Amino acid sequence: MSSLTAEIGQFLANVKYEDLPLEVLPMVRDAFTDTVAVVMVGMDQPVAEIVQTTLVEPSGVAEARACLSDLRVAAPSAALLAGAIAHSLDYDDQSMSGHPSTVLVPAILAEAEVLGSTGQEMMTAYVAGYEVWCELWRRDRGYHAKGWHPTSVFGVMAVAAAGAVLHRLQAERAAAAVAIAGSHAGGIFSNFGSMMKGYHAGMAARFGLEAARLAAAGMTAGPDAIENKQGFLMAFSTERTPDLTSDSRLGKEWYLPKHKIQFKLHPTCYFLHRSFNATVKMLEGRKIDPEDVESVEVRMGRGQVTVLVYDRPQTRYEAEFSGQFGIAAAVILGKMGVPELADEVVQQADLQAFYPKVKLIPIDEVDERDPVFSTYESVKMTLRSGEVIESGPILTVPGQAGEPLTREQMWGKFRECTAETHSDDEARELFDALQRIDSLPSAASIPTAAGLFESRLATNVQ
Structure with missing residues (x-):
């Protein structure tokens, strides 16, 4: 039996007018007629002007640099891209079950160019957005289990908050910005392992900015859109038991010191980094023939196992969410960088043969800093000879809160990531500017990468 999704797609591809029941045709005609009518009568309503002047007209305006290139697009489009x-x-x-910077930074950089915001204002907007994310996130957990992508659920709210700060909105308008963003929140977990996961972040960045702009222009929204029993928190709650009543901690305590940003040295879901890193260390100094491995048991948080859904990955997108790939990469490749995530590597016969040997075992102990994680992980490898190799408890990994990356490590990753877009000198100039962003007079002070999109994307990305 084919999947429901496939059946729906097939129906849509094949449906014809001639197949429609005759009795529904008058109703469908009425629906078109009535909808056009109510559009016409509402042309003089405030929402029409707000949407037109805030979103539609600027869509063709060269407001901000797309990805800090010399291609200029509308700021929400720049944030999306x-x-x-x-x-x-x-x-x-x-951090916080998601990826805060991938939504906050693009949105803030884009809107800061429009508003002429200083580096300090950009930094303030980032922290404000991060804190709002934390305030909402602490009230319920387990969003992955219900099928949501927290990055796009909370990210759009965080960006709206950051946008409100950049626009210097008053309290009522700032509240409206976040309430508006609540109707843009979304992103389904079943799109993990595809290009859509990345789009979720861009979507949140764009819609968060648009929410702030709409609020600045006067758009109204539900005054209790977040805590209402039919509002944001309840709508996304896994068990329908979110905290709707406790007082906000915003302005009373800071979340960022407790829920630190965690940086990656590998281009995969963070949930498989500790076990990968531990396996590499565990095997240092000895060469293991993959065929000599009988089995590998990886104990990690139940929330992590929920996300690492691809036990037989075939593409780079699937490998990003495969604990089996992480262990196979550690044993066979010894590294897990961008080249190792290529489809042809993921599909290598030796890796494919190794994946079935790896079993993820969920444990229920959670790390209070981010309960999607367990407090520890462990790897147990059994060889065909009967020998057992164990990692012991794995508590951290470079880049995690307890083991932050050094400036040298951060530069090493930055230079690797800019190898195809910047010369050594250009990369260092950009790196140094970003490392002192709060001293910059404006976003325009961040260097431009000329010609970045000439051979990569069509010039019309709006």
Whole structure:
């Protein structure tokens, strides 16, 4: 039996007018007629002017640099593009069950160019958006289990909050921005392992900015859109038991010091980094023939196992969410960078033969800093000879909160990532500017990469 999704697609591909029941045709005609009518009568309503002047007309305006290139597009379009690209390899940072910077940074950089915001204002907007994400996220957990992508659920709210700060909105308008964003929140987990996961981030960045712009222009929204029993929190809650009543902690305590940003040295879901890293260390100094491995048991958080759904990955997108790939890469490749995530590598016969040997075993102990993670992981490898090799408890990995990357490590990753777009000198100039962003007079002070899109994308990305 084919999947429901496939059956729906097939229906849509094949349906013809001649197949429609005759009795529905008058109703469908009325539906078209009535809808056009109510559009016409509403042309003089405030929402018409707000949407027209805030979103439609600027869509063709060269407001901001797309990905810091010399291609200029509307700021929401720049946020969409940069956000989608930033998350496309799953190489971006992680915290609070999602990826805050991949939505916040593209949106803030784009809107800061429009508003002339200083580096300090950009930094303030980032922290404000991050804190709002935390405030909402702490009220319920387990979004992956219900089928949501937290990055796009919370990211759009965070960007709206950051946009409100950049626009210097008053309290009522800032609240409206976040309420508006609640109707844009979404992103389904079943699109993990495809290009759509990256798009979720771009989507959140764009819609968050648009929410802030709409609020600035006067768009109204539900005053209790977040805590209402039919509002944001309840709509996305896994168990329908979100905290709707506790007081906000915003402005009373800071979340960022507790829920730190975690940076990656590998372009995959962060949930498989600890076990990969531990396996590499565990095998240092000895060469293991993959055929000599009988089995590998990886114990990790139940939430992590929920996300690592591809036990037999065939593409780079699937490998990003495969604990089996992480262990196979550690044993066979010894590294897990961008080249190792290529489709042809993921499909190598030796890797494919190794995947079935790896079993992920969920444990229920959780890390309070981010309960999607367990407090520890462990790897147990059994060889055909009967020998057992164990990692012991794995508590951290470079880039995690307890083991932050050094400036040298951060530069090493930055230079690797800019190898195809910047010369050594250009990369260093950009790196240094970003490392002192709060001292910059404006976003325009960040260097431009000329010609970045000439051979990569069509010039019309709006």
